[in-house]
Amino acid sequence: MKTILVVYYSQTGQLKRILDSLLSPLSNSSDFLISHLEIKPETAFPFxxxxRQFLDVFPETVAKRPVLLKPPEIEIRKPYDLIIIAFQPWYLSPSLPVSSFLNSTFAEEILRDTNVLTLIGARNMWQEAFNWVKDKVEGYGGRLCGNIALVDRAPNLVSVVTIAYWMLTGKKDRFLGIFPKPGVSEADIGAANRFGKAIGAFLLGNKLDLLDGELKKLGAAENNPSLIRLERRGKKIFTLWSNLIIKAPNLRGLLLNLFFAELLLALAIVSPINSLQGILMKFLKRKSSD
Ligand SMILES: Cc1cc2nc3c(=O)[nH]c(=O)nc-3n(C[C@H](O)[C@H](O)[C@H](O)COP(=O)(O)O)c2cc1C
Known part of the structure; x- marks a missing residue:
């Protein structure tokens, strides 16, 4: 029997539903014993x-300043054949509960010498958060054997509007009746079971070193070069703002509002320019290979 530990945090429940779909081929099989460790902050984040609350988590999330977590509610029985870490990006970093967990000595202990798979449920900008998680896992001596990222497939600026609507109202419906539904589509959530099948087969065949290639074939984490470029730029600016806001607690409210204004401006101006740059680069590449 193969043992799997699933470590997860999901605020609206979207990522938990992706996880359940992914694990569905394994959960009723006597070949696998799956334990769930839910990351629970001492003070739950609002939804x-x-x-103001949405902006207020920005500085500490980017700086990865840990919040207090509740002690695990399950008994940890190492070794596990696989640990799945399911997380979501907040402000191009892993969500604060997840980075708090990954910064703990407890995480270091359970990840050491263990095969790890990451599962992400995001709007569409997850690469920088993933890079940080990957470095942490590998720094602790874990072996990353794959990454699966499910995203909102709407165009970038459309999903900015719909995810903000969802986060600020709690409603996962069509904003104004004209925008698409926010988040990962029901079809993509349902189809996540194909990854579970592959994970099960590669675990049982003791071939986890080959899992990443198989997951890529199944479309596990599609890269979007223009979003990656945008993330890289955004990450630098976010780090500057985060440091500034943390260093000036008396000006926190004002600086958060200034950050927010700059974010909106950047989204309105930089994001379309970045997309145009991507289209131009694709066109030039095609021309030079003709
Ligand atoms: C504060 C905050 C910041 C977010 N920042 C990002 C981000 O940088 N990139 C991204 O793709 N999604 C971002 N999202 C969307 C989340 O990654 C996630 O898809 C959504 O919150 C639902 O996740 P859940 O499973 O926790 O409910 C953000 C959400 C919140 C609440």
Whole structure:
């Protein structure tokens, strides 16, 4: 029998539903024993968020300043054949509960010498958060054997509007009746079971070193070069703002509002320019290979 530990945090329940779908081929099989460790902050994050609460988590999330977590509610029985870490990005970093967990000595202990798979449920910008998680896992001596990222497939600026609507109202419906539904589509959530089948087969065949290639074939984490470029730029600016806001607690409210104004401006101007740049680069590449 193969043992799997699933470590997860899911605020609206979206990522938990992706996880359940992914694990469905394994959960009723006597070949696998699956334990769930839910990351629970001492003080739960609000949902829906007010605008101020949504902004207020920004500096500490980017700086990865840990919040207190509740002790695990299950007994940890190492070794596990696989640990799945399911997380979501907040402000191009792993969500604060997840980075708090990964910064703990407890995480270091359970991840050491263990095969790890990451599962992400995001709007569409998850690469920088993934890089940080990957470095942490590998720094602790874990072996990353695959990454699966499910995203909202709407165009970038459309999903900015719909995810903000969802986060600030708690409603996962069509904003104004004209926008698409926010988040990962029901079809993509349902189809996540194909990854579970592959994980099960490769675990039982003791071939986890080959799992990443198989997951890629199944479309596990599609890269979007223009979003990756945008993330890289955004990450630098976010780090500057986060440091500034943390260093000036008396000006926190004002600086958060300034950050928010700059974010909106950047989304309105930089994001379309970045997309155009991507289209131009694709066109030039095609021309040079003709
Ligand atoms: C504060 C905050 C910041 C977010 N920042 C990002 C981000 O940088 N990139 C991204 O793709 N999604 C971002 N999202 C969306 C989340 O990654 C996630 O898809 C959504 O919150 C639902 O996740 P859940 O499973 O926890 O409910 C953000 C959400 C919140 C609440």
């Amino acid at each position: 829906p968020w007010t605008r």
